Amino acid sequence: MKKLKKIRITILLLLFLNIFLVNELLNTSKVLKEMENTLENSAVYISQLQKLTSIGRLTDEHIHSDIKIFIQNKEINLNIKELEAPEYGTIDFWKTNKVSKFVHLHEGVKNIGVIHVHAKGIKLGMFLTTINAVMNDTCLKLPQTISNNTYCDDEKNTLKVYVNGKQINNPQYHEFKDLDQILISYGNQTNQELKTQLSIVGNISCISSENCVKE
Numbered sequence: 564m565k566k567l568k569k570i571r572i573t574i575l576l577l578l579f580l581n582i583f584l585v586n587e588l589l590n591t592s593k594v595l596k597e598m599e600n601t602l603e604n605s606a607v608y609i610s611q612l613q614k615l616t617s618i619g620r621l622t623d624e625h626i627h628s629d630i631k632i633f634i635q636n637k638e639i640n641l642n643i644k645e646l647e648a649p650e651y652g653t654i655d656f657w658k659t660n661k662v663s664k665f666v667h668l669h670e671g672v673k674n675i676g677v678i679h680v681h682a683k684g685i686k687l688g689m690f691l692t693t694i695n696a697v698m699n700d701t702c703l704k705l706p707q708t709i710s711n712n713t714y715c716d717d718e719k720n721t722l723k724v725y726v727n728g729k730q731i732n733n734p735q736y737h738e739f740k741d742l743d744q745i746l747i748s749y750g751n752q753t754n755q756e757l758k759t760q761l762s763i764v765g766n767i768s769c770i771s772s773e774n775c776v777k778e
């Protein structure tokens with residue numbers, strides 16, 4: 564009789580263990596299925612988004628542009644801590660969410676006013692959006708950390724954008740090229756003042772691109 568009881572308990576235990584294992588297996592396959600769906604979804608999302616935006620993958624490009632912004636002849640410094648990315652490729656860089664991985668400013672003297680572009684198809688307007696600024700043909704809103712003002716064309720002042728010395732229209736859609744020298748200028752400047760601003764844009768982005776013309 565005692566032996567029979569033992570067998571019964573063993574069978575019961577085995578039954579419980581079986582139920583537990585089956586349950587675990589079902590759960591695991593459910594989790595795996597969910598993971599598969601998420602991965603599949605992410606892959607579709609990336610490829611579709613690439614088609615919609617024409618932006619390449621991270622690191623398929625690494626170019627640099629100089630940028631200067633003047634409001635009423637006063638230079639705006641974009642290189643403040645809140646808007647700068649940690650050094651590219653470091654753990655801090657991958658961990659931070661404060662700036663875009665695709666296009667950003669970096670800290671350091673050789674990076675003042677230098678935009679680093681790490682993917683194909685990035686446009687000037689996109690960069691400004693990533694630092695919470697906005698620009699269209701007639702208005703510029705600076706990053707909130709710098710100013711709350713929006714500067715729009717009026718009877719006196721106009722917004723002008725120059726790339727490599729030439730004024731451009733629809734500046735927000737300008738796609739970055741290596742060593743672009745970009746000036747965003749708002750106000751009622753004289754031609755002489757504009758010339759001075761253009762000369763201040765500089766070309767230190769060539770240091771990061773390792774493409775400086777030797778004299």
Ligand SMILES: [Zn+2]
Nearest residue numbers: 651669679681
């Ligand atoms: Zn970078």
Ligand SMILES: [Zn+2]
Nearest residue numbers: 627679680771
């Ligand atoms: Zn760079």
